[in-house]
Amino acid sequence: MAEFVSLAQGIEAVLSDGCSVAMEGFTHLIPHAAGHEAIRQARKRLTLIRMTPDLVYDQMIGMGCAERLVFSWGGNPGVGSLHRFRDAVENGWPHKLEIEEHSHAAMANAYEAGAANLPFAVFRGYKGVDLPKVNPKIKSVTCPYTGEVLATVPAIRPDAAIIHALKADREGNVLLEGIVGVQKEAVLAAKRSLVTVEEIVEDFGPRNANAVILPAWTVTAIAHVPGGAYPSYAQGYYKRANDFYIAWDKIARERETFLAWIKANVLEKGPDAFAQHARPSRQAA
Amino acid sequence: MTATPTEMMTIAAARLLTNEDVCFVGIGAPSAACNLARLTHAPKITLIYESGTLSTRPTVLPLSIGDGELCDTALTTVSVPEMFRYWLQGGRITIGFLGGAQIDRFANLNTTVVGPYDAPKVRLPGGGGAPEIAIHCGQIFITMAMGSRAFVETLPFITSFGHGTGKGDRAKLGLKTRGPTKIITDLCVMEPDPETSELTVVSLHPGVTREQVQAGCGWPLRFAAELAETPAASAQELAVLRDLHIRTKQAHGVAA
Numbered sequence: 001m002a003e004f005v006s007l008a009q010g011i012e013a014v015l016s017d018g019c020s021v022a023m024e025g026f027t028h029l030i031p032h033a034a035g036h037e038a039i040r041q042a043r044k045r046l047t048l049i050r051m052t053p054d055l056v057y058d059q060m061i062g063m064g065c066a067e068r069l070v071f072s073w074g075g076n077p078g079v080g081s082l083h084r085f086r087d088a089v090e091n092g093w094p095h096k097l098e099i100e101e102h103s104h105a106a107m108a109n110a111y112e113a114g115a116a117n118l119p120f121a122v123f124r125g126y127k128g129v130d131l132p133k134v135n136p137k138i139k140s141v142t143c144p145y146t147g148e149v150l151a152t153v154p155a156i157r158p159d160a161a162i163i164h165a166l167k168a169d170r171e172g173n174v175l176l177e178g179i180v181g182v183q184k185e186a187v188l189a190a191k192r193s194l195v196t197v198e199e200i201v202e203d204f205g206p207r208n209a210n211a212v213i214l215p216a217w218t219v220t221a222i223a224h225v226p227g228g229a230y231p232s233y234a235q236g237y238y239k240r241a242n243d244f245y246i247a248w249d250k251i252a253r254e255r256e257t258f259l260a261w262i263k264a265n266v267l268e269k270g271p272d273a274f275a276q277h278a279r280p281s282r283q284a285a
Numbered sequence: 286m287t288a289t290p291t292e293m294m295t296i297a298a299a300r301l302l303t304n305e306d307v308c309f310v311g312i313g314a315p316s317a318a319c320n321l322a323r324l325t326h327a328p329k330i331t332l333i334y335e336s337g338t339l340s341t342r343p344t345v346l347p348l349s350i351g352d353g354e355l356c357d358t359a360l361t362t363v364s365v366p367e368m369f370r371y372w373l374q375g376g377r378i379t380i381g382f383l384g385g386a387q388i389d390r391f392a393n394l395n396t397t398v399v400g401p402y403d404a405p406k407v408r409l410p411g412g413g414g415a416p417e418i419a420i421h422c423g424q425i426f427i428t429m430a431m432g433s434r435a436f437v438e439t440l441p442f443i444t445s446f447g448h449g450t451g452k453g454d455r456a457k458l459g460l461k462t463r464g465p466t467k468i469i470t471d472l473c474v475m476e477p478d479p480e481t482s483e484l485t486v487v488s489l490h491p492g493v494t495r496e497q498v499q500a501g502c503g504w505p506l507r508f509a510a511e512l513a514e515t516p517a518a519s520a521q522e523l524a525v526l527r528d529l530h531i532r533t534k535q536a537h538g539v540a541a
Contacts, residue, residue: 027351075410128446242537
């Protein structure tokens with residue numbers, strides 16, 4: 001049953017050195033505040049799993065939290081490179097980063113297989129391309145009914161899943177809407193989970209019957225962190241800070257500017273720093 | 286008004302789209318082209334972004350494939366596994382729009398690495414949705430600006446499959462989709478040759494010479510026997526495109 005905790009307690013509870021973690025959110029609801037807390041707690045040797053590493057993993061990789069990265073698209077959306085990710089892969093800074101690379105379809109299927117308690121995912125993909133030559137986990141299976149050869153990848157079963165959601169109610173149920181990505185699958189595939197939320201409400205009240213709801217008994221811990229997705233966004237609360245995604249290109253390009261930014265904005269700050277980015281939904285344009 | 290080469294690329298790509306198309310849209314030039322088509326001659330075109338937004342009608346171009354604008358203006362939004370399983374793999378998409386860092390003469394694309402995979406000179410973002418977009422959509426349009434580092438003789442890595450080493454390679458893999466049928470660049474439009482699938486220049490944009498196009502390509506290019514000239518951008522096309530870029534710039538401080 002979900003426990004209400006502070007962000008620091010939540011990270012301590014679900015994330016230990018050397019574990020695998022999926023911090024998901026497809027452009028929307030990326031758990032940036034949780035990433036900052038992992039950096040503050042100096043987590044090491046993590047296997048970081050995410051379809052799009054985005055700024056959250058660029059920051060954690062640059063701070064040496066990651067030993068391994070499982071991903072399918074490692075860019076700054078609409079802007080260009082993730083410079084800390086590139087520096088790790090190209091130059092081994094701050095240390096060597098092992099990578100396991102997939103396509104989006106493969107990772108989405110692998111999360112679903114994890115949630116469904118299956119050992120692997122099967123799909124039609126990876127035809128004619130080089131990724132299977134460099135990723136030995138990509139294999140194939142022959143359909144017993146048609147004889148068609150299909151691609152397979154192992155299910156994703158992370159030690160921990162960390163997501164940001166819109167609301168939790170007092171019982172610890174979690175609600176997300178909008179672009180819901182693979183968060184439900186990531187939480188259900190993981191051994192334990194931390195959810196940061198914009199808002200804690202008495203009761204969800206009238207809602208769409210098909211909203212994504214994670215019942216309290218599927219979640220380990222919930223931390224109230226308003227603005228915790230910034231510079232990603234929370235539908236109905238605040239918009240994606242596209243200007244920050246653009247600014248990140250310059251901040252992260254050099255090691256010195258990156259480290260100075262982390263010191264001022266992560267190491268010397270706490271989760272409260274995110275609150276300034278949260279606005280009541282009625283004011284969100 | 287005269288179109289810049291990049292505007293001409295976007296406009297030439299937009300003209301290929303129709304009201305009947307269901308398009309899987311990538312960020313950048315593809316997104317601009319698809320929305321230009323929607324705002325001009327193809328108001329009923331269905332645009333799908335891989336974040337799960339179906340039939341979206343953004344008023345500004347998104348910076349990412351998952352901007353809130355896409356969800357706010359979508360008919361509905363599905364999860365990412367559903368997007369890739371039911372809609373893309375399910376064969377519901379008629380046109381996939383791709384770009385890339387590098388392309389070869391059979392329209393295979395590289396967006397993964399320059400140099401060896403294990404010790405890359407440049408680590409690019411990787412495939413994302415592209416490897417499966419390339420095989421599941423009815424046909425593929427590619428938009429890329431020309432340059433001899435982008436249009437290369439040999440790719441260091443094949444991220445998404447075009448026509449392999451020539452005609453028949455797609456069929457050998459069991460693929461029933463057409464693969465890349467149009468490559469829209471800032472200088473010209475290319476199509477795979479019906480006999481060999483090698484890219485052939487079929488139309489030059491206004492004022493562009495064969496020499497200019499060849500200079501932007503790392504292999505000796507083939508030109509169609511009857512080489513057309515791309516019709517110049519109309520005042521309406523340019524006005525709508527520039528207006529879209531101005532709105533986009535105001536919305537997030539950059540032209541997407």
